[in-house]
Amino acid sequence: MSTNEERREAARRKLEERLQREQQAAQKRRLALLATAGVVVVAIAAVGGFLWYKKWDNDRHTTCxxxxxxxxxxxxxxxxxxxxxxxxxxxxxxxxxxxxxxxxxxxxxxxxxxxxxxxxxxxxxxxxxxxxxxxxxxxxxxxxxxxxxxxxxxxxxxxxxxxxxxxxxxxxxxxxxxxxxxxxxxxxxxxxxxxxxxxxxxxxxxxxxxxxxxxxxxxxxxxxxxxxxxxxxxxxxxxxxxxxxxxxxxxxxxxxxxxxxxxxxxxxxxxxxxxxxxxxxxxxxxxxxxxxxxxxxxxxxxxxxxxxxx
Missing domain, CATH: 2.40.100.10 (Cyclophilin-like)
Structure with missing residues (x-):
């Protein structure tokens, strides 16, 4: 049979493993959020750049x-x-x-x-x-x-x-x-x-x-x-x-x-x-x-x- 000491050690290891898994999961969520934000920023920049270019290009042209x-x-x-x-x-x-x-x-x-x-x-x-x-x-x-x-x-x-x-x-x-x-x-x-x-x-x-x-x-x-x-x-x-x-x-x-x-x-x-x-x-x-x-x-x-x- 396991002694009290062994049981406490096993419980501690399980707690550490659970905390490690939760930490890894939280880190993945943060990375995913940053990636999504990056995509949004890039998309906004791309749209803004396109609109700026379109206005610039229209300003330098005339329709006849x-x-x-x-x-x-x-x-x-x-x-x-x-x-x-x-x-x-x-x-x-x-x-x-x-x-x-x-x-x-x-x-x-x-x-x-x-x-x-x-x-x-x-x-x-x-x-x-x-x-x-x-x-x-x-x-x-x-x-x-x-x-x-x-x-x-x-x-x-x-x-x-x-x-x-x-x-x-x-x-x-x-x-x-x-x-x-x-x-x-x-x-x-x-x-x-x-x-x-x-x-x-x-x-x-x-x-x-x-x-x-x-x-x-x-x-x-x-x-x-x-x-x-x-x-x-x-x-x-x-x-x-x-x-x-x-x-x-x-x-x-x-x-x-x-x-x-x-x-x-x-x-x-x-x-x-x-x-x-x-x-x-x-x-x-x-x-x-x-x-x-x-x-x-x-x-x-x-x-x-x-x-x-x-």
Whole structure:
């Protein structure tokens, strides 16, 4: 039989074993709790990080609403031909020449895929026009007009401008530009879509003439587009509620010009590049029935052999 001493020793060992088991169990519970808390912290951090990244990424992008705009050159030709019989005799040759110009241009029409509707809204892109007069480097600035810069980049990347000529030159006292970007040379077509309006900010306003203002003939709201500015042409018309009509056609300002601030500025040409543009400008305007002394087809057009982005 066991002595009292042996029984007490056995009881003590059992108590120690039970306490050890309970201690181990408690330690496992603490480790499990810490592990769970760690997972929760990591999950919270991951969600927070994702939300921060999403906001950061959204802040540096802009959503652009490009809209389909099929070419209507064929309809314009029919309309002009339908009105030809009503044109005064002294203007008929001019209208016929314009109709023929549209017919010739219709054969050169082309399209380009609609750009991605989400684009970066800061940073610059280098666009180089390789022309018959030399290279014209253009610095495109997304912060000025992100959607229209995105459009130009897309068009250049898809070869839309390659093998085209700048079709219009204006050299009046208040407006001097060289306009490009329409393969048909008519100024009436685009790539099959329109880009949204992005009106420029911070341009210097043209002072209102006090005498004209006194006569009620002053037209305010015009600003100076500086020489070297590259902007997007459009056919907006406030009276007809026509807006968001820009696309591929752009113009390069050859002398500080007065315009309404409704033409998106996409970039600038430095003075070295403008010297190349000046070569076409100095050749003057062609003398056809559709041209005037200050507005028309360049006599020696700037030919864009290739437009590349980097």
């Amino acid at each position: 609403d490009y809209t389909a705009a099929p070419s209507n050159l064929a309809d314009a030709i029919k309309a002009y031909e339908g009105q030809l019989s009503q044109v005064p005799a002294d203007k008929k040759a001019q209208v016929q020449a314009y109709i023929q110009q549209m017919k010739d241009g219709e054969k050169l029409a082309r399209t380009s895929p609609m750009p991605d509707g989400r684009t970066l809204n800061s940073g610059t892109v280098d666009l180089t026009l390789t022309t018959n007069f030399g290279a014209v480097p253009i610095t495109l600035d997304r912060s000025l007009a992100a959607c229209n810069v995105n459009a130009v980049v897309s068009l250049a990347s898809n070869g839309y401008y390659d093998g085209t000529k700048c079709h219009r030159m204006t050299t009046s006292d208040t407006l001097s530009v060289l306009q490009c970007g329409d393969p048909t040379l008519t100024g009436m077509t685009g790539p099959g879509w329109h880009s949204p309006d992005e009106n420029p900010q911070g341009l210097k306003e043209v002072p209102v003439d006090p005498q004209m203002a006194a006569l009620g003939l002053a037209q305010g709201g015009t600003v100076i587009y500086p020489r070297g500015t590259v902007a997007i042409a459009n056919s907006n018309n406030a009276e007809q509620q026509r807006e968001n009509t820009g696309s591929a056609q752009f113009f390069i300002v050859t002398k500080d010009s007065q315009l309404t601030p409704t033409l998106a500025i996409v970039g600038h040409v430095d003075e070295e590049g403008m010297k190349v543009i000046d070569k076409s400008v100095k050749a003057g305007i062609a003398t056809s029935p559709t041209d005037t002394p200050t507005d028309g087809m360049p006599k020696t057009p700037l030919e864009i052999k290739n437009a590349s982005v980097a």
